[in-house]
Amino acid sequence: MGFLKRFFGGSAAVQQLPSGTITVDRTGAIMTSTVSSVYPQPLLRDIGRDVLSLFREARTAQVPLSEVCLQFGSLHVTARELRSGAIIFLLPQTTLLATPTRSRP
Numbered sequence: 001m002g003f004l005k006r007f008f009g010g011s012a013a014v015q016q017l018p019s020g021t022i023t024v025d026r027t028g029a030i031m032t033s034t035v036s037s038v039y040p041q042p043l044l045r046d047i048g049r050d051v052l053s054l055f056r057e058a059r060t061a062q063v064p065l066s067e068v069c070l071q072f073g074s075l076h077v078t079a080r081e082l083r084s085g086a087i088i089f090l091l092p093q094t095t096l097l098a099t100p101t102r103s104r105p
Helices: 005-008 042-059
Strands: 020-025 031-035 067-072 075-082 086-091
Touching: 020 042, 031 042, 042 067, 042 075, 042 086
Parallel strands: none
Antiparallel strands: 020 031, 020 086, 067 075, 075 086
């Protein structure tokens, strides 16, 4: 997936990981996004195109794939294929996120 090179390659500058949801159409164009507008749009487009490519390759290989969950270091990516494209959930994993626990009476 080419977008990973943009996270981990190049300069040593610290960049905040994206958080939110992207909906892309069949061509990879971003239809809706809840990711901060500060985050580079070309990188979000790359993520969308790579996810669509993954679903296309699975279809070509006749592998039934409608959802994929990927964990890249501190970034959790979940993508679901839609009729008109895909919806992609981006969630940075940090130690500050609380894990759900059951409340006891």
